[in-house]
Amino acid sequence: MEDTLIREGDNLDITKERRNATFRVKKLAAFIHGGEEIVRRRKEIYDAVEREPRLKNSVPIEFLAREERHEEQARRAVAMTDVATDIIDGSDMFGEGIYYQSLIMGRDLHSLSLHYSMVLPAIQNQADDEQLDEWLGPIISRSLISTYAQTELGHGTNLSKLETTATYDPKTQEFILHSPTITATKWWPGALGKSSNYAIVMAQLYTNGKWHGPHPFFVQLRDAETHMPLKGVTVGDIGPKLGINGSDNGFLRFNNFRIPRKTMFMKNAKVLPDGTYVPPKHAKLGFGAMVFVRSIMIKDQSMQLGSAITIAVRYSAIRRQGEIVPNSGEVQILDYQTQQLRLFPQISRTLAFLFAAYEVKDLYLRVTTQLQEGNTELLPELHGLSSGLKSVVSWETAQGIEQCRLACGGHGYSQASAFPEIYSYAVGGCTYEGENIVMLLQVARQAFLGLVKIVSSIRAGTAKLSLLTSYIAEKQPKTRSKFTCVENVSAEDLIADFEYAAREQIFYAYDLLKKNETLYSTPEEAWNKTGIELCKASRLHVKAFLVRNYFNYVSKCNDSEIRPILDQLGKLYALDGISGGGVWFTRRGYYSDDQMATVRQGIYSLLEKIRPNAVAIVDAFDFSDRELQSVLGRRDGNVYENLLKWAQQNPMNRSEISTAYIKHLKPMMTEGKSKL
């Protein structure tokens, strides 16, 4: 079927792929992105960005040194936010906001990342009316730049042991911020080093001699005119990192630095002028900014994997290497079954993660509405869903990007492929906003209303279960999995298989925890000794959610042109999970060896079915060349000539003779000659 992505001068192999696709890309793109209107808006936003001279990205970012990159990204961030209201609906951070930003900033953070992704939502949700009046205007007008300073040199995960203190002095109605040790130094906050003049600082609150745990404060760090650090504040950049080097992640210390009482966020917890502490309705309301980023990053991660797989599939369609049948000509590497197994599951994952991102967005919005009415009922569910997805999605995204890179051979290792930028940006998501293992343990402890608590209440018959957890209470089937062959297997059967595996492991981990509680002297030690099994339970629980959610989402599609594609990808997602999960599915003989062999046969048959549509499917992710920034992943497939151009524009090639040659190599060679 002819498609609008085909243009004259394109690589012939990629054109043939597009012509042979069995569906129209526009239809699949509309379904993936949530409707034709959204795809139309993406195009409108893209065109507006392309038209705007200040949003031209003329400098290839990967050739820049750290300081140049930081400066260029600051320029882009200012230009991006200067014209944002003319182009996007800024309130839609989950949709238009992420897309618009990715067109301009690429895979990097910048001077305003935290200002918008953490400080703005924190102010909207945690400031009282008076604070909102005072702070929101400057945040929106960008007359100040702010960040979120929580992590310290000595503690990131364990917030209860943060060392920065905020001690209330009722005489002056001020808090005294102090960093009592080296390990109390704030370390990591994005844009803290050189850009921000304000920060939300998480500090241990002391008032009237009592400790109340970590609380957020909105603190001025630098002079509004000179941008010099205020007296009592030491601040700077922490140095180059694996990725996101456009961002000046920073360090920060306070030396008995006084701030007014009303700099403490007071919508939830309060400190009255006499120092009386009023606790919040829910102890973790002050952690809301983290929950927000955990929620939005699921879509961002899926888009990173989506761009990696788009690059790898397009390149695999134009790359010819080796022969399958001797003397019949070199084949497209996409024809190798091994290449397909490496790549096609990444397509399925991208979709599963994206559809999950839609779900977490809905839950986030529901929770925000509830919280505005003072209702915290759904907060634990959101904490569980966002923590679990964050953990599984960022891990599988990082592994998937790496598979895409490897699948592109040597060219995948070049920055021209974009994989180094994509990987080093995305993999940060495994650590920031809660280290992944720690977040899995939260899922076990708390998520989806607390797996561990659920097990005991299910056994007592008192469980109140949500949609996300109700499967745990169902009886484990005594029979085998219903799987017979890929053609006949239903979505319900595949969901049942993942629920079986999750349920089995959840109860196993629970029983082990209970046993360990009898063996160790404290519940905490028993918890630690059950940590690995608990994490496995959480992972399977999240995977069961991802499979269920995929098929639920796809069930809305009645289009006979694209539904088969979505079904194939869904089955591949599930069967690849079952085949890779092995032992989780064969426990108690739930899957026999023969069934497992048939699962593998099913995967091979799906790879064959997906193969002719692979290029068109990744086209439907709707990435422009501007977003992909990859020579290998170009829409037109003209990779080789552009690799050469890319190398030639390399600043090292501006002059024929390098300074390295003049300073070091030439003298060595001259000396060598003199010794001849």
Ligand SMILES: CC/C=C\C/C=C\C/C=C\C/C=C/C(=O)SCCNC(=O)CCNC(=O)[C@H](O)C(C)(C)COP(=O)(O)OP(=O)(O)OC[C@H]1O[C@@H](n2cnc3c(N)ncnc32)[C@H](O)[C@@H]1OP(=O)(O)O
């Ligand atoms: C395009 C956009 C894409 C990307 C984003 C752009 C930019 C951003 C990029 C990077 C920015 C990065 C920023 C940061 O990294 S900020 C720092 C983030 N730090 C963390 O995430 C620290 C992780 N640690 C924690 O969250 C907590 O300390 C932890 C949950 C591990 C434990 O908390 P704590 O010790 O205080 O509590 P516990 O005693 O363990 O638990 C008590 C109870 O409370 C529940 N709980 C914990 N957190 C929450 C929450 N947020 N909401 C609701 N409930 C919560 C916990 O489960 C326990 O429940 P129960 O078992 O029922 O008692």
Ligand SMILES: Cc1cc2nc3c(=O)[nH]c(=O)nc-3n(C[C@H](O)[C@H](O)[C@H](O)COP(=O)(O)OP(=O)(O)OC[C@H]3O[C@@H](n4cnc5c(N)ncnc54)[C@H](O)[C@@H]3O)c2cc1C
């Ligand atoms: C790119 C990037 C951007 C960041 N941006 C910011 C920012 O803007 N603001 C900010 O405040 N912070 C920021 N951070 C810091 C980030 O939030 C922390 O690094 C993260 O929360 C992990 O904490 P940690 O570094 O203390 O790791 P640690 O907690 O020291 O983790 C080290 C290891 O110990 C394990 N571990 C720790 N605790 C437990 C436990 N209880 N049970 C089992 N295992 C455990 C972990 O699983 C991990 O394997 C950023 C970090 C990165 C990498």
